[in-house]
Amino acid sequence: MTLPRLRQLVIAARSLSTADLLAELLGLGEPYIDPGVEEFGLVNRVFPIGDQFLEIVVPTSGKAPAARFIERGGEGGYMAIFQTDDLAAARARVDGLGVRRVWNMDLDMIAASHLHPADVGGAIVSIDEARPAASWHWAGPGWEKRSKPGALRGAVLAGPDPEGMAAHWAEILEVPKGRRYLRVADEAGIEFRQGPEERLIQFQIALKDPRAALQRARGKNVCVVDKVMKVAGVALELEAL
Numbered sequence: 001m002t003l004p005r006l007r008q009l010v011i012a013a014r015s016l017s018t019a020d021l022l023a024e025l026l027g028l029g030e031p032y033i034d035p036g037v038e039e040f041g042l043v044n045r046v047f048p049i050g051d052q053f054l055e056i057v058v059p060t061s062g063k064a065p066a067a068r069f070i071e072r073g074g075e076g077g078y079m080a081i082f083q084t085d086d087l088a089a090a091r092a093r094v095d096g097l098g099v100r101r102v103w104n105m106d107l108d109m110i111a112a113s114h115l116h117p118a119d120v121g122g123a124i125v126s127i128d129e130a131r132p133a134a135s136w137h138w139a140g141p142g143w144e145k146r147s148k149p150g151a152l153r154g155a156v157l158a159g160p161d162p163e164g165m166a167a168h169w170a171e172i173l174e175v176p177k178g179r180r181y182l183r184v185a186d187e188a189g190i191e192f193r194q195g196p197e198e199r200l201i202q203f204q205i206a207l208k209d210p211r212a213a214l215q216r217a218r219g220k221n222v223c224v225v226d227k228v229m230k231v232a233g234v235a236l237e238l239e240a241l
Contacts (some may be wrong), residue, residue, distance in 0.1 A: 002085055004173050007128065007136065007186040008046075008053040009203050010079035012066040013232040018075070019056040020043035022231060024065045025216050026207060027097055028054070029148045030117055032140030039050055046139050048147035049205065053139050056232075057077075076233035077200025079124040080155055081138075081185065082173060087111050087129035094127075110137040118170060122157040123200040127173075149208045149241055154188045156202035156235075158195025166192040202228075202235040210238035 019031065023045075024032065031045035041064025043059045057078065059067035065226065069078060084090050084207055100116040112128040123136055130136055136143065159165045162180050169192075170177040180192045188212075195201070207213055210227065217229040228237045 003175055003183070003185040004082040004084050004090075004127070006052070006080065006154065006190075007083040007130075008055055008079075008081035008138065008186045009077070010055040010057055010075070010081070010124075010157060011096065011232050011234050012069050012078035013056050013058055013075050014070060016043065016058050019047075021052070021220070021222075022056065023047065023220065025220065025231070026054075026150075026205070026213050026236075027148060027209075029146040032138075032143060032146075034138060034140065040064060040066070046140055046143075047144045049150035049152065050147060051134065051136070051144075051145075052150075052152040054152070054203075054205075055138075055167050069180075072104065072197060073167065073197065074095075074233050077123060077155070078201065080190075080200065081112075081125060081126040081128055083133070084127050084129055084134065087127060089133065090127045090174070096209055097171055099109060099172060102143035103148065107137065107230060109135060115172065122159055122198040124168075124213055130184070151186075151206040151241060152188065153204040153239065154190060154206065155200060155207050156191045156193060157199065158193045158201045160194070160196065162194055163191035165198065166190075200234075204236055204237045204239065206241040208241050213238055219237045 028047040030048045037044045041061040041207045044057045046055045099119040101113045103114040115125045117124045182190045
């Protein structure tokens with residue numbers, strides 16, 4: 001089995017000032033501004049971290065899905081994008097599970113399907129196939145030169161039934177089932193915890209100097225506990241690269 005790869009994590013925020021703050025705290029490079037997200041009533045910033053990506057989206061319309069997400073539960077983790085080497089098989093699998101595909105895109109350089117969060121639980125999931133595999137169209141041209149060293153090590157979701165959520169995500173992603181933890185490619189993983197509502201609550205990020213990032217956060221009066229800073233409703237757990 002070829003495991004899918006966690007390639008991008010997304011925060012829905014009220015203001016692009018969140019993107020500016022995260023760039024400063026995490027020492028990120030110049031972001032890409034994707035005009036294509038206007039289709040979803042959004043503006044965005046996409047930051048390369050190694051060959052993975054952290055995206056901040058901000059709704060420009062009260063009718064945008066991200067605006068409704070923020071209205072319901074506040075800013076927070078909004079989306080997780082996984083890379084596959086066989087999107088056709090992934091689409092057939094999720095269709096068979098009764099998981100709705102709410103958006104599909106097929107380009108020469110990338111193809112993608114967004115899955116309905118109500119059918120997945122906790123977040124929007126996108127399954128994407130990049131061509132070639134090392135590329136990433138959503139980050140814009142020349143992202144490699146703008147990237148800073150680092151990696152996305154995983155994410156944490158919460159919900160009233162973490163075991164059930166984990167089992168469902170395992171079916172969707174076609175990964176080995178675990179009680180509350182799913183392993184994906186590159187030793188990354190998705191953890192599921194008990195919580196009052198289904199939310200994507202934490203990102204795990206490796207940086208060259210996480211201590212300096214945490215110190216910068218304290219200097220900005222950002223909430224920091226041990227190795228975790230909280231920004232826009234998401235706990236960012238930092239570790240050394």
